Amino acid sequence: MLLWQRRKHLDNLAPPVELEGTMPELPEVESLSLALKEVLGSGRKILRTLVFDSKLGSLDRLAGDTLYRPERIGKGLYFPLAGGDFLQVHLRMTGRLLHHSLSREFLRYERLRLEFEEGVLSLLDPRRFATVMVVETIPQRRALDIVKDQVTAEELWERGLRKGTTIKSFLLDQSILAGIGNIYASEILHRAGIDPRRAVSSLSLTEWKAILNSASAILGLAISCRGTTISDWRDLFGRPGGYQRYLKVYGREGKPCFRCGQLLKRLKIGGRSTYFCQVCQK
DNA sequence: CCCTATGTTCCCAA
DNA sequence: CTTGGGAACATAGG
Numbered sequence A: 001m002l003l004w005q006r007r008k009h010l011d012n013l014a015p016p017v018e019l020e021g022t023m024p025e026l027p028e029v030e031s032l033s034l035a036l037k038e039v040l041g042s043g044r045k046i047l048r049t050l051v052f053d054s055k056l057g058s059l060d061r062l063a064g065d066t067l068y069r070p071e072r073i074g075k076g077l078y079f080p081l082a083g084g085d086f087l088q089v090h091l092r093m094t095g096r097l098l099h100h101s102l103s104r105e106f107l108r109y110e111r112l113r114l115e116f117e118e119g120v121l122s123l124l125d126p127r128r129f130a131t132v133m134v135v136e137t138i139p140q141r142r143a144l145d146i147v148k149d150q151v152t153a154e155e156l157w158e159r160g161l162r163k164g165t166t167i168k169s170f171l172l173d174q175s176i177l178a179g180i181g182n183i184y185a186s187e188i189l190h191r192a193g194i195d196p197r198r199a200v201s202s203l204s205l206t207e208w209k210a211i212l213n214s215a216s217a218i219l220g221l222a223i224s225c226r227g228t229t230i231s232d233w234r235d236l237f238g239r240p241g242g243y244q245r246y247l248k249v250y251g252r253e254g255k256p257c258f259r260c261g262q263l264l265k266r267l268k269i270g271g272r273s274t275y276f277c278q279v280c281q282k
Numbered sequence B: 001c002c003c004t005a006t007g008t009t010c011c012c013a014a
Numbered sequence C: 001c002t003t004g005g006g007a008a009c010a011t012a013g014g
Helices: A002-010 A026-040 A153-161 A167-172 A182-192 A205-224
Strands: A014-017 A048-051 A071-073 A076-080 A086-090 A096-100 A105-107 A110-115 A120-124 A131-135 A265-269 A272-276
Touching (some): A026 A071, A026 A076, A026 A096, A153 A205, A167 A182, A167 A205, A182 A205, A182 A272
Parallel strands (some): A014 A105
Antiparallel strands (some): A071 A076, A076 A086, A086 A131, A096 A120, A110 A120, A265 A272
């Protein structure tokens, strides 16, 4: 409300248009990245920048610069700028990007708008956790990315031997494996038949191969579905994703396992809800 | 009022 | 040094 009033003071746009928020993991951010590559082509000049939330800091220097197709690193997006810097975007819990042509309407939860000769790129974020900043370099030391890199079971097994945590927490550790979030971690372990409470150091090489196969299949399918829409995820053009119909355990506490019929359990691991089947996952 | 939430960071304790 | 717990960020929905 405050944002809208401030916005209204700045410019003379129509009242807010209602649009929902999001919550992106690797497949969702990858879907945005692929769509942005189409939209931005070989680079698009930013005609005007509108910042509606002072939490984002000053992004004035973007106006007049050229925005190029982004690279996804983990759950983050890095857009090269003509000047050699990068625009770093992380959507956190509820951030969302929308490409549209509603040049005169202020969108609900809109925090940032980049205007191009054709179209508008907006950041929408109800909870205002998303971060946008201009940085000089992209991260050099990178975590392993199951979609972009040739990750082997051997290297994960070896990394896991030295850790004193659970496989669930290990999969969510962004400094080791980039991009896996809370939904896909539960799904990956169910498909692999691994109990999320297992000590990561106890996993065999064979079990790691199962986890890696599971992760590749699930993340790949989720990308081709343009992500998972449980409540309100939408892609760059406002369309829902399709992976929700493939979810086997996430959000299904007390419902029967599709594989064995056992009622699914939920517990907290590392402070996050974790869904699994006591029978299928050992 | 209670609880939950697809993420990350920070402080503190074991 | 590591790990986990809890709080924080801020808002909506059940």
